[in-house]
Amino acid sequence: MRKITSNKTLLIGGVAALVILGGGGLWLATQRSEPATPAAVEGEAGHAEGEAGHEGEAGAEGEAPEGRVELSAAQIQAAGITVVSVGGGGGAETRLAGRVEPMVDSRAAVAATVGGRVERVLVAPGQSVRVGQALVSLVSGDAASLRAEADAAQAAYVAAEQAHGRDEELADQGVVSRREAEVSHAEALSAQAAARAARARSSAAGSPNAAGRLSVASPISGVVTSVQVGPGGFVAQGGVVAEVSNPARVEMVFNAPPALAANVRAGSALRVMGPEGEFDAVVTGVAAGAGAGESGAAVIRARPVGATLPPAGSAVTGAVVTGQSTGGLTVPTEAVQTVEGNTVVFVQVDGGFQATPVLAGRQAAGRTEILRGLTGSERIAAANAFLLKAEMAKGEAEHGH
Structure with missing residues (x-):
């Protein structure tokens, strides 16, 4: 009898322990599954927004403005990017045929x-x-x-x-x-x-x-x-x-329509296409009615700028801009780039270049007229400006990842 009582006591004690443990586990489960109070939700949301805000501020501080390409002076020089001033002018282009001839002297x-x-x-x-x-x-x-x-x-x-x-x-x-x-x-x-x-x-x-x-x-x-x-x-x-x-003393001689003599003067710019490619030239003299025969054609003489002329007798083609307007702005054609369907030029700023949208007009003699977007006081990337476009695209791709 004692033995049975003792066993029952042990059984009751085990059941009680299970009830207590089960109740504790149920209480913990209930605490985990109960919905959070509004105050708790607001607190957690505010904390999350605060963290997101800090992350946004950090991103804004670390990233360059849109359209900015950051380059040092050494990097600009290493890339071969030339920086030029915005020029004036704009006008119509007239193409001329000519030859390389020995100078008089x-x-x-x-x-x-x-x-x-x-x-x-x-x-x-x-x-x-x-x-x-x-x-x-x-x-x-x-x-x-x-x-x-x-x-x-x-x-x-x-x-x-x-x-x-x-x-x-x-x-x-x-x-x-x-x-x-x-x-x-x-x-x-x-x-x-x-x-x-x-x-x-x-x-x-x-x-x-x-x-x-x-x-x-x-x-x-x-x-x-x-x-x-x-x-x-x-x-x-x-x-x-x-x-x-002296074989090095050569110049370009172009035959031009008589009416062109009044619109071209010494110092005018020419874009010349020769056997070895294009180069810039400047007009050194214009003689009306000096052409061969009785045609009355004008003769335009020019010399290269930063280039070597081909041998005497070589044929060349020149493009001269006439009817220039004094209020227009022009930039080298190679400075004008297209980025995401927009026409831009890269304006030099502290630490690099900024892509600036512009409205481009006519092209003549290697220059493009800018109708809107520039004031004329900027300095812009000319030669190898396409490298800035590529660098900007590369930066956007990395940011997308």
Whole structure:
């Protein structure tokens, strides 16, 4: 009997323990499953919004403004991006046909200023020479006479100047009249002028020495194309002794309609297409009615800017802007980019560039007219501006991820 009671007591104790544990577990489950009070919800939402706000502020502080490409000066230079000012102008484009031709001063037929015997020939065809370099050595009796006249005139001037000095001293002492001193002064001035003229004639003849030996020098730098005399020969005054040409002295010559001459002037910009690509040029001269024949065409001469011309005889095509407006703005065409369907230029700002929307107009001679979006005081990316577009697209792609 005791044994049964004892077992029942143990059984009741176990059941009680299970009830207590079960009730505790139910209480915990009830606490977890009960809906939160409004105050708790608001508190948690406010906390979440606060965290989101902090995250938004951090994002705003860390990210660059929309359309901004941040680059250092070293990165800009390494990328080959050139920065230029916004220019003025705008107008219509006229295309011209032309050729590369030698300049007027690119060739020289070197002649002897006095007749004489050829003593030595100092150059040969194909040899490069510089300005003032001797081509031929002559011995000339006429040149010797010119040198003698120059020496005699110089001696006469020295004598007249000394006589004037003595007369001045005597006039100060009262030995001679002041008028005699003035006469001697005039004679000294006359002798000085005669000596100067004699020296000039001798210099024009090639500055011969007392024996009449002189050199005929090249007036330009270039290459000797021909030699017309040989040692021992005689060359008359004005006779050509050699020809020199400078192949680097070339220019572009365009034939233009007569009406164009009034709209183009020296300094106007040209965009030229040659055998090796496009380059910029500037007009150096315009001659109305100077074209070949009776066409009355204008001739426009131009030289390259930062480029080397192709050889003489090469055909080129030029584009000149006419009818320019003074109030318009233009930028290099390569500066204008399209980003997400919008036309923009990249304006330089502190730390990089900002994509600025613009309204583009006509294109002429490598420049694009800007109708709206710029004030004219900006500096913009020109060459390699497409790299900024690519960098901006890359940044947007990374941000999307």
